[in-house]
Amino acid sequence: ExxxxxxxxxxxxxxxxxxxxxxxxxMNHEYMSWYRQDPGLGLRQIYYSMNVEVTDKGDxxxxxxxSRKEKRNFPLIxxxxxxxxxxxxxxxxxxxxxxxxxxxxxxxxTVV
Amino acid sequence: AQKITQTQPGMFVQEKEAVTLDCxxxxxxxxxxxxxxxxxSSGEMIFLIYQGSYDQQNATEGRYSLNFQKARKSANLVxxxxxxxxxxMYFCAMREGWPSYDKVIFGPGTSLSVIP
Numbered sequence: 430e431x432x433x434x435x436x437x438x439x440x441x442x443x444x445x446x447x448x449x450x451x452x453x454x455x456m457n458h459e460y461m462s463w464y465r466q467d468p469g470l471g472l473r474q475i476y477y478s479m480n481v482e483v484t485d486k487g488d489x490x491x492x493x494x495x496s497r498k499e500k501r502n503f504p505l506i507x508x509x510x511x512x513x514x515x516x517x518x519x520x521x522x523x524x525x526x527x528x529x530x531x532x533x534x535x536x537x538x539t540v541v
Numbered sequence: 542a543q544k545i546t547q548t549q550p551g552m553f554v555q556e557k558e559a560v561t562l563d564c565x566x567x568x569x570x571x572x573x574x575x576x577x578x579x580x581x582s583s584g585e586m587i588f589l590i591y592q593g594s595y596d597q598q599n600a601t602e603g604r605y606s607l608n609f610q611k612a613r614k615s616a617n618l619v620x621x622x623x624x625x626x627x628x629x630m631y632f633c634a635m636r637e638g639w640p641s642y643d644k645v646i647f648g649p650g651t652s653l654s655v656i657p
Contacts, residue, residue, distance in 0.1 A: 471632055519586060527574040530588065532578075532586035
């Protein structure tokens with residue numbers, strides 16, 4: 430089954446404790462991206478990647494890092510999480526930039 | 542300035558009626574793509590429909606159609622024959638940034654409630 434898998438689905442952590450949210454897709458898509466969703470703001474793009482070892486900043490990259498060492502994986506790293514990073518996070522992939530995106534199930538992160 | 546505007550935070554529609562969800566966008570790129578996604582209360586994001594800026598015809602996918610008015614920069618979603626399962630948040634999104642189209646902007650969303 431074609432899918433994008435994010436882990437964990439839910440995470441509560443403390444300020445400053447490094448964490449990684451994993452994202453994996455099995456569709457051989459080149460394009461992957463991370464979003465955060467906050468009430469009233471829709472989804473905002475954090476980082477995206479056009480291919481292996483090619484990443485770039487979206488609209489809200491501060492406080493986040495990504496890596497793309499393999500085509501299928503695109504982890505999101507919060508080196509020192511802060512409460513303003515409490516949000517719902519989505520990973521997405523698409524075959525081409527202008528085709529439909531397939532989204533992961535979402536990761537609800539709470540930073541206390 | 543907002544690049545994607547969805548002016549209806551919440552809407553109600555009677556079951557089996559048609560409903561239009563508004564979306565206006567702002568871009569200076571000559572080439573771009575417009576998408577609509579549905580987010581039910583369970584949280585997943587579901588692709589509904591896509592319209593390319595150079596597409597001559599309005600996109601349709603089953604009960605979903607996109608009313609694309611390029612000069613007015615609007616891309617409204619029309620859902621025909623609403624069903625209870627259509628109750629969800631609906632997001633309009635745009636991809637721009639020739640030639641890679643890697644920038645993606647979402648609107649704030651419209652919450653649709655279908656009334657039996």
